[in-house]
Amino acid sequence: AEVISDRVVSVDFATFPFVVRTNASGEVRAEAAIVATGATSRWLGVEGEEELRGKGVSNCAICDGIGFYDKRCIVIGGGDTAAENALLLARICSQVTVVHRRDALRASAALARRVLADPKIRVLWDTEVAAFQGGGSSAREGAVLTGVLLRTRGADGLRQFGTDGAFVAIGHEPTTAAFRGQLALDERTGHIKLTGRSGHTSRPGVFAAGDCADVVYRQAVTSAGMGAAAAIDAERWLSERHAGAHSAVEGTARQEPSGHTDPALPSYLMASTVVIAIAVS
Structure with a gap:
């Protein structure tokens, strides 16, 4: 090959x-x-996102979720992927927060009901992540995710929100x-x-x-x-x-003489x- x-x-x-x-x-x-x-995964394209990929920012809860056992995590999105990620992380993490820019989930009715009924999951409606923030860790390893800046519709300015992991689930x-x-x-x-x-x-x-x-x-x-x-x-x-x-x-x-290649042969x-x-x- x-x-x-x-x-x-x-x-x-x-x-x-x-x-x-x-x-x-x-x-x-x-x-x-x-x-x-x-x-290719869709990303938010906000400050700190690229620098902190693999250091607290991920796009796959199935792949990386176990690394946040008993920690705080957020899931960004409101569709089926976000709902599935939130439900998976709720079995692993101490707290899961879904950050969604609309006032209702776009996930299927069955998934949405499960998300809203799960006591370990809360939803921040009409809210977007404006930036990812890093800090801590060692100088050799670089910064890791410590929180995000949130922008909520109807509210003034940005507010800080502490988290150990952030899963961007806005599609592929x-x-x-x-x-x-x-x-x-x-x-x-x-x-x-x-x-x-x-x-x-x-x-x-x-x-x-x-x-x-x-x-x-x-x-x-x-x-x-x-x-x-x-x-x-x-x-x-x-x-x-x-x-x-x-x-x-x-x-x-078969009609051709021996050794002759039929010119019509593909x-x-x-x-x-x-x-x-x-x-x-």
Whole structure:
């Protein structure tokens, strides 16, 4: 296998073999493609957020929540992801505060009811995080999160709010812009649409796996499983295609003298199969 470290500029899945154009490595052609470009988390973009990532600021309660056992945490957001994070953290942390910029949760009714009924969770309505604050720790390790500055609608100025951990849960953006117009995407979320429980996309020969196609789980372990499934789907698709092509040219090929290659024989039957996996590191 060859690994190309480059940025994909555009793709052409309407032609065969498929064409993937890169920033510096030119064009790559392949008989099958597996898209595994992932998704990027939405962040607030406020002061202190980037500096304190991994030092109290996170975007994954499942991944990092256990590090805040019996500590105070806040969850920023009001949708399903925020509600799920808050409920998970309520089993681990001493106190969980949901900071939401609206006056009602956007999560499903069932999740919202559970959040509001949990005695370890409280909600700050109409409130936004204006900045993350760090301090303490050692000079070698740098600052860790100690609190946030909050802005509440209708209130003057900012107020400090102490916390040990902050989980930003305002959604993800699938990295699928390069495939718009090439593959069917979910109109609301932008994720690549798959056929049933397979890795097949709307374009035969193109498969997808991981967060670029996963609206529900978005975990490393589930992405790995989807990647394995997409690879199996791609192998089976190629085998069926090649078997069909061999059958189509078999009669003509037998009529040719020994050692002669039928010019009508598809090129992919005379060379090794090429599959490209489009991913981000």
